[in-house]
Amino acid sequence: MAVRFTTTIELDVEVHGNVDFPVSPRGWDPGDPGGCEIEAVLVKTGTGQVDILPWLSAAQLAELEEQLQVCAEEQAEDAYNAAAEARYDAKKEGD
Numbered sequence: 001m002a003v004r005f006t007t008t009i010e011l012d013v014e015v016h017g018n019v020d021f022p023v024s025p026r027g028w029d030p031g032d033p034g035g036c037e038i039e040a041v042l043v044k045t046g047t048g049q050v051d052i053l054p055w056l057s058a059a060q061l062a063e064l065e066e067q068l069q070v071c072a073e074e075q076a077e078d079a080y081n082a083a084a085e086a087r088y089d090a091k092k093e094g095d
Helices: 058-094
Strands: 013-020 035-045 048-051
Touching: 013 058, 035 058
Parallel strands: none
Antiparallel strands: 013 035, 035 048
């Protein structure tokens, strides 16, 4: 017997892509929205990984692009803060 229905299933995926930050020499450029390009959406299976990118809808891709952009911005901000903290600690040690 086959039953057809639609359901929402949450999957853990690994998203690979590139993020272009809207940056100008003086900081964030509000006129440049940046960009995001997803290269692969990998789902882990028992034998490896499967790229499901070709089967995602436009709405699903848009949601993943937004999530990738937010995660990349958070990582960049964390790296910037860590570098600033290291510079401050180094300066403090030198005094």
